[in-house]
Structures are given as structure tokens and as C-alpha cells.
Amino acid sequence: MRRSIATVSLSGTLEEKLRAAAAAGFDGVEVFDNDLVASPMPPREVRGLAESLGLGLDLYQPFRDFEGVDDARLERNLRRAEAKFALMVELGVHTLLVCSNASESAIDDDARAAAQLHRLAETAAPFGVRIAYEALAWGSRVDDYAHSWRVVAEADHPSLGVCLDSFHILSKGDDPAGIRGIPGEKIFFLQLADAPHMAMDVLQWSRHHRCFPGQGGFDLTAFTGHVLAAGYTGPLSLEVFNDVFRASDPRRTAADALRSLSVLEDALSREQDGPGGDGAAPTGARPAVTLTRLPDPVEPAGYAFVEVAAEEDSAERVRAVLAALGFEHTRDHRSKPVQMWRHGATRILLNSADPRLGHTWSGDAAATALGIAVADPDGAAHRAERLLAPPLPRRRDPSESRLHAVAAPDGTSVFFCPAGAVEGDSWLEDFSAPAAQGLRRGSATPLTGIDHVGLFQPFDHFDEASLFYRSVLGLEPAQNLELAAPDGLVRSRALTRPDAALRIALNASVLGRGFQADAAGGAQHIALGCGDVFAVAQAMGEGGVATLRISDNYYADLASRTDLSPAIRERMREHGILYDRAGDGEFFHFYTPMLDGRLFFEVVQRKGGYDGYGAANTPFRMAAQRAERSQ
Numbered sequence: 001m002r003r004s005i006a007t008v009s010l011s012g013t014l015e016e017k018l019r020a021a022a023a024a025g026f027d028g029v030e031v032f033d034n035d036l037v038a039s040p041m042p043p044r045e046v047r048g049l050a051e052s053l054g055l056g057l058d059l060y061q062p063f064r065d066f067e068g069v070d071d072a073r074l075e076r077n078l079r080r081a082e083a084k085f086a087l088m089v090e091l092g093v094h095t096l097l098v099c100s101n102a103s104e105s106a107i108d109d110d111a112r113a114a115a116q117l118h119r120l121a122e123t124a125a126p127f128g129v130r131i132a133y134e135a136l137a138w139g140s141r142v143d144d145y146a147h148s149w150r151v152v153a154e155a156d157h158p159s160l161g162v163c164l165d166s167f168h169i170l171s172k173g174d175d176p177a178g179i180r181g182i183p184g185e186k187i188f189f190l191q192l193a194d195a196p197h198m199a200m201d202v203l204q205w206s207r208h209h210r211c212f213p214g215q216g217g218f219d220l221t222a223f224t225g226h227v228l229a230a231g232y233t234g235p236l237s238l239e240v241f242n243d244v245f246r247a248s249d250p251r252r253t254a255a256d257a258l259r260s261l262s263v264l265e266d267a268l269s270r271e272q273d274g275p276g277g278d279g280a281a282p283t284g285a286r287p288a289v290t291l292t293r294l295p296d297p298v299e300p301a302g303y304a305f306v307e308v309a310a311e312e313d314s315a316e317r318v319r320a321v322l323a324a325l326g327f328e329h330t331r332d333h334r335s336k337p338v339q340m341w342r343h344g345a346t347r348i349l350l351n352s353a354d355p356r357l358g359h360t361w362s363g364d365a366a367a368t369a370l371g372i373a374v375a376d377p378d379g380a381a382h383r384a385e386r387l388l389a390p391p392l393p394r395r396r397d398p399s400e401s402r403l404h405a406v407a408a409p410d411g412t413s414v415f416f417c418p419a420g421a422v423e424g425d426s427w428l429e430d431f432s433a434p435a436a437q438g439l440r441r442g443s444a445t446p447l448t449g450i451d452h453v454g455l456f457q458p459f460d461h462f463d464e465a466s467l468f469y470r471s472v473l474g475l476e477p478a479q480n481l482e483l484a485a486p487d488g489l490v491r492s493r494a495l496t497r498p499d500a501a502l503r504i505a506l507n508a509s510v511l512g513r514g515f516q517a518d519a520a521g522g523a524q525h526i527a528l529g530c531g532d533v534f535a536v537a538q539a540m541g542e543g544g545v546a547t548l549r550i551s552d553n554y555y556a557d558l559a560s561r562t563d564l565s566p567a568i569r570e571r572m573r574e575h576g577i578l579y580d581r582a583g584d585g586e587f588f589h590f591y592t593p594m595l596d597g598r599l600f601f602e603v604v605q606r607k608g609g610y611d612g613y614g615a616a617n618t619p620f621r622m623a624a625q626r627a628e629r630s631q
């Protein structure tokens with residue numbers, strides 16, 4: 001389908017916005033009145049620039065407070081509209097968006113509104129302009145799509161139709177299924193925006209918190225499905241008012257935006273195919289539009305590895321922790337300064353070179369790459385590329401295996417590794433047995449694998465990162481949580497496979513401050529699953545690595561709210577083990593100290609189907625880390 005974006009969704013001058021939209025691959029834009037008025041470019045130049053960029057100007061907007069007015073004001077409004085129609089002719093835009101009247105003085109009379117919109121459409125027609133009437137959620141009379149459609153139907157003019165905006169409809173909990181009853185040719189325009197669920201004034205919610213489809217809490221796939229079922233064939237246009245996007249690099253925002261539409265179209269196209277999903281047997285009537293289809297979603301089987309980069313001093317600290325956790329240094333890379341540490345099927349790669357720069361890693365130890373085990377690495381890489389994930393060039397010897405890698409928004413490398421690879425196979429052959437004196441053995445601990453990886457994100461790219469991991473790795477996002485760290489609020493969002501084979505936790509500091517955010521690149525952790533958290537804590541201590549100490553007050557509080565026995569609580573206190581409970585599920589977990597400024601490990605034990613992350617304990621963990629740092 002044709003893809004557009006409103007200039008209000010991007011930062012910068014009108015020219016920068018047009019260039020960013022074109023660079024991302026959009027077909028068209030909605031021109032916002034203010035962006036044009038503020039631009040030094042005359043309308044004909046804007047038109048020329050858009051043409052040279054291959055962009056259509058699909059809509060001009062918004063025109064406000066037109067209908068439901070007294071007769072004298074109607075004449076003034078028509079003159080105001082005529083000036084815009086003349087401008088639109090110069091720009092070459094053929095559709096004007098008219099928002100439902102939001103002023104207190106609007107007259108509550110549908111017949112009057114319909115007659116006045118009829119006059120407007122009649123005046124627009126000679127200019128080659130159509131009117132798309134949009135119900136604002138805060139319109140003073142017309143505030144839902146069904147009402148806007150009743151007025152448009154009553155006005156009955158070929159140059160008048162409705163504009164549907166997902167935000168105004170879904171924010172109020174209206175049932176979008178009714179859209180199917182609107183004739184497709186009377187839906188002149190479709191604006192898409194998602195938003196996180198919030199209990200707040202709808203105007204403020206709309207003007208500050210909209211986000212791209214798939215980043216919030218609305219079901220945009222179902223919504224758009226209804227609009228297509230009605231027979232709509234126009235553009236899918238993103239209209240996102242968002243405080244962060246207004247102030248961010250427009251090229252990056254535009255790429256994020258286009259990715260959201262690719263994911264949406266792909267989901268719609270798969271839905272139309274029905275449960276078989278092979279494109280051969282549509283269950284419903286196929287609409288008159290072509291939907292972008294991406295390579296099949298990736299179904300990760302788990303982590304093939306996590307790579308940690310560390311310069312020598314901190315590498316020694318990482319090695320000490322790995323050995324104490326029961327990992328063993330089993331292999332070395334044949335051509336790079338990379339050690340493989342293994343515990344059963346769990347692998348941590350320890351790299352002393354900066355994988356991106358090719359020289360010695362400087363700075364704090366960091367998790368720089370995630371190896372994701374997938375059945376079809378080529379297909380996964382192909383899908384990632386279609387989702388505008390930047391591919392990473394790999395420097396390698398000709399004899400080495402080739403792994404596809406892409407960069408996540410925070411710069412983490414994501415490798416697609418063949419699932420089920422065993423030693424003697426593919427990329428693992430790039431590693432050989434280490435010189436015997438280099439070998440370091442771990443202890444026997446009941447670790448079961450990598451439970452999750454926690455990555456701190458710059459706040460501005462939090463939604464982008466969550467859409468990236470969701471669409472590129474096939475993960476389902478949970479609700480955003482806000483956690484009170486001792487030095488600021490931390491937003492947290494978990495993404496997981498339905499079968500829990502892969503979990504990622506994203507965190508960000510709401511105000512971009514606090515020690516977690518201050519660590520260059522932000523705090524990170526690698527969480528290991530186990531069958532006996534006490535045994536692992538014990539072994540780690542015997543291996544010379546203490547666990548992060550949690551305050552005694554925490555254990556006093558635990559006594560008041562759980563029925564854990566005093567003996568167990570005492571052992572937990574001794575090892576800094578934290579506890580959470582959900583239904584019948586229980587969660588025990590502890591942390592290593594921060595290895596440098598940013599990286600630490602966590603060990604978790606899940607019982608009885610617990611599928612959270614112990615978020616309730618995060619403030620206490622962060623307080624303990626902060627106390628430890630300032631010692």
C-alpha cells in the first residue's frame with residue numbers, strides 16, 4: 001500500500017522532514033499547515049522538492065473549527081478555506097483534512113454541520129480539492145467516527161468523505177468494527193497512530209504520547225483490517241504527535257516509522273491468508289490493495305551466545321565471575337582475541353577487541369553482541385534487512401564461517417546462528433581448543449542457560465528498540481513498567497517468545513539521569529537460569545566472588561509479607577537472594593557486583609511457571625548497586 005507520514009511526526013524544517021521521509025522510503029507526506037507557514041520555501045518550490053524526492057503530498061492539514069457555526073462565521077470560514085484551496089493548487093495537494101469543531105461555541109446541530117460541509121465541498125471541487133472530515137476525540141459536538149460519518153452521509157457530496165484516525169477511535173474505546181459499514185470510497189484518508197495505555201486527558205495523551213504502530217498498546221492490525229475490509233485503498237499514513245520524535249534525528253525516526261508500517265502490513269497480509277498462512281488460500285475476501293509481505297517471522301530457539309567485550313583488567317574480573325559461576329574456558333577463536341566460555345550448552349564469548357573498531361576494547365566491560373539461535377539464519381537476516389536493520393560487515397578470514405549480523409538501535413550486534421549447532425559444526429569451528437595453560441575450569445553448578453539479557457537504552461530510542469526486537473526477533477512486548485530507582489525513575493519493558501525461549505529486558509532512565517544511565521552506554525546484565533539458586537550462590541562465594549549485598553530491611557520486609565521460613569530467609573539474606581511471587585509461581589534471584597561501571601550478572605530460579613523478572617525487587621537491587629559503588 002502507499003505509505004505516508006505526517007510532517008508533524010518528524011523533527012526539523014519542512015525540507016529536512018521531506019528529505020528524511022524520502023530517505024526512509026515513504027511514498028508521500030501529510031503537509032502540516034504550520035510546517036509550510038514556517039518554511040522559507042515558496043509552495044511551488046516545496047512541490048518541486050517533493051517531486052524530485054519522489055514524494056507525493058497526500059494531504060494538507062489541519063483546517064479547524066469550520067462547521068457548526070453561525071451564518072456570518074460560515075462566510076468567513078469559507079473565505080479562509082478558499083485561500084487554503086489556492087495554496088493547495090500551488091502545492092499540488094488534493095485532499096484537505098478538516099477536524100471536527102473543538103470550540104465551545106460550536107452549534108449542536110447535525111443538519112447545520114452537514115449543510116455547511118456540503119458548501120465547503122462545493123467550494124473545494126473547482127480547485128480539484130476533496131474534504132476529509134475527521135472526528136477529534138475532543139471535538140465539542142462531533143467526537144467519534146460514527147458521528148462524523150453520519151454528518152458526511154447527510155451532507156452527501158462527492159467531494160466530501162471522512163478521515164479515520166486510529167488514535168481518536170481507539171483512545172476512547174470505540175469499537176472499530178463499525179468502520180466496515182462505511183463505503184470504502186467515502187473513507188478519504190486513514191491516519192495511524194498507536195499509544196501506550198494511559199489514564200489521562202485525551203488531548204494531552206494525543207499531543208504528547210502517540211507512537212508508531214506496534215510501539216503502544218492499541219491493536220492497529222485489527223483496526224486497519226476493518227478499514228481495508230470497508231474497501232479503503234488510500235495511503236496508510238502515520239500521524240504521530242510525540243515529544244521525543246519532535247526533537248530527534250528525523251532520518252532515524254522516519255526509518256523507525258517505516259519499519260512499523262512494514263510490520264503492520266506483513267501482519268495484515270498474514271491475517272488475510274488465514275491460519276495456513278501460506279498465501280495460497282485466503283479465507284476472507286481479498287481487498288483491492290497489495291500488502292507488503294516480509295520473509296517469515298523469526299522463531300528464535302534461544303541464545304547461541306552472548307558476547308562480552310572487556311579490556312584486560314576487566315576481562316580478568318569477568319573470567320573470575322564466569323569461573324565461579326561454573327563456566328569453563330573451552331576454546332579460543334582462531335584469528336581474533338576471543339575466548340569461548342561454556343557451561344553445558346550456554347556460551348559466553350569474551351572479546352578483548354572492540355568488535356566494531358577492530359582495536360583493543362577500551363572502557364567498561366559490556367555485552368556487545370547477542371547470538372540468536374534460529375532455524376533459518378539466512379531468512380532471519382533477510383527479514384531484518386527488510387525491516388531496515390543495518391547489516392554489520394564482518395571482518396573475517398576466508399576460511400571462517402559467515403554469520404549474518406545486524407545492529408540493534410542501541411548498537412548491540414545481533415547475530416543469527418544456526419539453531420542446534422554443536423561443536424564441530426559451522427561457526428563453532430572458528431574456535432579451537434585453547435592452549436592448555438590458558439584453560440580455566442569452572443565448578444559444578446546447576447545452571448540451565450541464559451534466562452534473559454537486560455540492556456539499558458537511551459530513553460529517546462526505547463520505543464524504537466522495542467519495535468526492533470519485536471519485529472526482527474519475533475518477540476512479544478509486555479507492558480511498560482516504571483520502577484523507582486534510588487536516583488530516578490526507570491522504565492522497563494520485557495520482550496519474550498510465547499514459549500519463553502528468548503527473553504530480553506529493556507530499561508531506560510525516564511529523565512536520562514541516574515547511575516544506571518550514566519554508565520557509558522547504560523547498565524547491562526546477563527541473567528542465567530538455574531535449578532538451585534542457593535547452590536549457585538554458594539559455589540560462586542567459594543569461587544571467590546561475593547554476591548551483591550541486599551539490605552537487612554529487605555529481609556525484615558520479606559518476613560512480614562511472605563511465609564518463607566526463617567531458615568530460608570536467613571540463607572537468602574546471607575547470599576543476597578531476592579524473592580518474588582505471582583500466583584503459584586515463585587522467583588529467587590541474586591546478582592553479582594557490577595564488574596566495572598556497567599555490566600553485571602544475575603542468577604535466577606523460576607518455580608511453578610513464574611514468568612516475570614522480579615521487577616518489584618529492582619529498586620532494592622539498584623539501591624544496593626548504588627551503595628556498593630559509592631563505597
Ligand SMILES: O=C(O)c1ccc(O)c(O)c1
Pocket residue numbers: 061062097099134136165191206207239
Ligand atoms: O491535535 C490536533 O489538533 C490534531 C490535528 C490534526 C489531526 O489529524 C489530529 O488527529 C489531531
Ligand SMILES: [Mg+2]
Pocket residue numbers: 134165191239
Ligand atoms: Mg488525525
